Amino acid sequence: MFSRALSVRAPRRGLHEITEAVAEAVGKSRVETGVCNLFIRHTSASLIIQENYDPSARRDLEAFLDRLVPEGAPWITHTLEGPDDMPSHIKSVLTQVSLTIPVQGGKLALGTWQGIYLWEHRDSPTPREIVVSVF
């Protein structure tokens, strides 16, 4: 079991590709055939796999989730940490806290157009810890 912690600070709220950093950890693991599990140790940022070709797909994804989970809704009571906090928790629940990706030939077996993304939901990003386990 190979385990490594990645610390990633997104430059701003939104989707930030981390495929390269994960691929590097997989290479270091020396696992040829197996799986790679990613786990984010936070509740206001999350992980997804999505198209890594056209940036407009990412912008539309962000727009969709901002519309689905608006800030300042009248039924929100958890407001102490700012208007972007409770929507961040909801957004992280609707996406992923953990992802498991096959490893084949020593590499992530992602599809041609798939990239791995950290989805930062807060307006003032802090460093996020992602545990990479390869086995």
Add this chain to the structure above:
Amino acid sequence: MFSRALSVRAPRRGLHEITEAVAEAVGKSRVETGVCNLFIRHTSASLIIQENYDPSARRDLEAFLDRLVPEGAPWITHTLEGPDDMPSHIKSVLTQVSLTIPVQGGKLALGTWQGIYLWEHRDSPTPREIVVSVF
């Protein structure tokens, strides 16, 4: 491969923390560095990881999902098992049936504010079986 079944009956519809029961199974597994997979064997209850500090965050999460997936919508045709049944299936699809969490130093490597929750979506909860696999 350590495997154990947890049977959990939530006292009512909503989020119910199961972190302690999962941590106990991980302790019994004697795995030092690995992962813990949780799988719920039902389609009207689900699993999430979320903030375990302020109860208002959980109440707002429940309020959000009840608004997103209302009971009694005119397009719902699967109604034989009551008005809370079809919304339960939809809610379970939008959250998680399985979670994989790293194990480090013999313990769940959760973030400081992360807890593991059973999300019971039915009004009259029955016991739910969750398979814990540690390896």
Add this chain to the structure above:
Amino acid sequence: MFSRALSVRAPRRGLHEITEAVAEAVGKSRVETGVCNLFIRHTSASLIIQENYDPSARRDLEAFLDRLVPEGAPWITHTLEGPDDMPSHIKSVLTQVSLTIPVQGGKLALGTWQGIYLWEHRDSPTPREIVVSVF
């Protein structure tokens, strides 16, 4: 680590059960106690586990997601590949790219009413590759 690629072409947009094909791969793996990970190598189709008894539950699930993520919304900018493309990406993010299911007694430890589904989100389905890893 047993690894096998399934190629599945859904007959039409919507939910298509793949439980039998996955169970067959698990049987071939000869794993008695372990887990089975599924990973779909696409960003416009996804995986879920859901009720496999009453077809009306699946129809309502499809109806819900089509209402939640409508085609032709004015804020969608990623439109080059047709009106069903961007909604497909959003739908795949709200459901699952990977699932991990326990294996017990050489079989998938699904609940009584659980089935595994490929959710094809495009109108003109192409073959989809799903990697099955058993360990």
